[in-house]
Amino acid sequence: MNKWLEGRVVENRHWTDALFSLRVEGVALSFQAGQFVRIALEEDLARPFSFVNPPADPVLEFYGIVVPEGPLSPRLARLRAGERLLVASNPAGFLVLSEVPDADTLWLVSTGTGIAPFLSILRTETPWKRFGKVVLVHAVRHARELVYTDLIGKVHRENPGLFHYVTFVSREKWPGSLHGRIPAAMRDGHPVAQRLDGIRRTVGEVGKVVTVGKRQIETDNGRRRALAIHAMTGRTRGNEDLLARRVRG
Numbered sequence: 001m002n003k004w005l006e007g008r009v010v011e012n013r014h015w016t017d018a019l020f021s022l023r024v025e026g027v028a029l030s031f032q033a034g035q036f037v038r039i040a041l042e043e044d045l046a047r048p049f050s051f052v053n054p055p056a057d058p059v060l061e062f063y064g065i066v067v068p069e070g071p072l073s074p075r076l077a078r079l080r081a082g083e084r085l086l087v088a089s090n091p092a093g094f095l096v097l098s099e100v101p102d103a104d105t106l107w108l109v110s111t112g113t114g115i116a117p118f119l120s121i122l123r124t125e126t127p128w129k130r131f132g133k134v135v136l137v138h139a140v141r142h143a144r145e146l147v148y149t150d151l152i153g154k155v156h157r158e159n160p161g162l163f164h165y166v167t168f169v170s171r172e173k174w175p176g177s178l179h180g181r182i183p184a185a186m187r188d189g190h191p192v193a194q195r196l197d198g199i200r201r202t203v204g205e206v207g208k209v210v211t212v213g214k215r216q217i218e219t220d221n222g223r224r225r226a227l228a229i230h231a232m233t234g235r236t237r238g239n240e241d242l243l244a245r246r247v248r249g
């Protein structure tokens with residue numbers, strides 16, 4: 001049964017006006033990298049947030065965006081060090097590597113705050129033991145939303161030759177990033193995007209789905225649609241060989 005645990009904010013880092021990361025101590029939780037937990041200021045207004053920290057780190061970290069009309073996220077963004085945050089005692093979720101079949105390459109494809117659970121996963125030993133290559137794709141609108149680059153750089157240094165970080169920026173041209181959005185890049189035939197598309201099409205052909213988790217996000221034209229947070233696995237021996245399965249929709 002869920003209990004509410006009381007933590008203290010030790011840091012609220014603001015990356016941009018809308019993007020923030022809360023670090024919270026005083027809550028001991030057992031969870032798997034990739035899972036989420038409900039957080040709240042009052043028990044009757046709680047929202048799920050993915051852990052950014054790996055399970056071994058006792059300081060919890062959450063990466064959020066302010067949804068201007070949302071009831072909770074603007075208040076979370078205003079929290080200061082020393083203030084209280086309630087954390088549910090029952091982390092949950094299937095965006096975990098134990099749900100992903102073995103493969104040569106693990107693709108972690110995220111948009112916006114969807115990178116959060118992957119940052120937790122990348123800081124555990126499992127991906128480096130189980131997969132020959134790990135590709136983190138992060139798509140954002142503006143380059144300033146390419147967050148956690150220090151942490152990602154450290155993961156890169158610690159796993160030479162195994163880790164690849166690919167970024168998409170849709171609303172400006174940014175050196176080192178692919179311009180545009182993942183679906184458009186697929187249409188234009190960029191090699192990275194082609195690889196993603198290859199996985200997607202093959203999965204479609206064999207009737208399996210690679211998407212793990214879904215989140216409602218706002219699209220450029222203001223429509224809401226379900227975009228996916230994906231973990232993709234593909235054997236490089238040809239796309240026919242690709243293994244993937246739907247874990248959570």
Ligand SMILES: Cc1cc2nc3c(=O)[nH]c(=O)nc-3n(C[C@H](O)[C@H](O)[C@H](O)COP(=O)(O)OP(=O)(O)OC[C@H]3O[C@@H](n4cnc5c(N)ncnc54)[C@H](O)[C@@H]3O)c2cc1C
Pocket residue numbers: 036047048049050051062063064065067069070071072073074093112113114116117215216217218224
């Ligand atoms: C399993 C799960 C894990 C989640 N993990 C995170 C996380 O790590 N970080 C995070 O910021 N949010 C995360 N969310 C969303 C989060 O729970 C809240 O919905 C969000 O913080 C907004 O809360 P709110 O009360 O202000 O507005 P809400 O009433 O909850 O949301 C209002 C609308 O805002 C939009 N929205 C919600 N979250 C986002 C987002 N992250 N990006 C773009 N649009 C959004 C949706 O269209 C939603 O209908 C997660 C949601 C789920 C289901």
